[in-house]
Amino acid sequence: MKIRQITSLTAFTSFVLMLITSLILYISPQGRVAYWADWRLLGLDKTQWSNLHINLGVLFLLAVFLHIYYNWKPILSYLKNKARELKIFTPQFNTALILCLLVSAGALLSVPPFSWIIQGGDYFKAAASRKYGEPPYGHAELSSLSSFAKRVGMDVEDALTRLNAAGIKVEGERRQILDIAKENDLSPQELYRLMQPESASESKNGG
Secondary structure, eight states: OOHHHHHHHHHHHHHHHHHHHHHHHHHSOOHHHHHHTTOEETTEEHHHHHHHHHHHHHHHHHHHHHHHHHTHHHHHHTTBOTTOOBOSSOHHHHHHHHHHHHHHHHHHHTOTTHHHHHHHHHHHHHHHHHHHOOOSSTTGGGSBHHHHHHHTTOOHHHHHHHHHHTTOOOSOTTSBHHHHHHHTTOOHHHHHHHHSHHHHHHHHTTO
16 A cells, blocks of 8 residues: 555545534534534534544544655755755745734734634524524533423423423433433423423424
């Protein structure tokens, strides 16, 4: 096998896939909204997309390190002057360094056009919040049914009665909202709606 070719192709392929996952995470809802509404894209939830992105990033970095290793001489040649003397701060290196510093400074100072990128992500996340709705509080899906009912001002026995009337199986009030939702093929948001009085009555009437 030709390791050099495999290394370059791995770096290229992982970069393309990482670019796709970056765009998806860029437009995805905030975590609290994504987990509450069980947001998915192409069958994957936000955690799965994040895990995929991180592991592709590690693969890309490993491939890049190997690429540098196999192309160390050409890279050094970029850092040499006309007299073939090693000089780190060549015009090419200085240009690359300045570009990186400009982007970093622009991002930290939040000035256009760098701030537009952040604002774009905020726009998509705000739109997702309006579309999918916000949870009653952060990571509400991780609360037990009894704790959740208490925090939203609902009697847990009444909530259990409504859920049972809607055909929802609940193995005790200590079960997490997320677990109950998954066991009944629902999102935490849908489960919460069924816990509310109007939702239970609509379910009985076939609404």
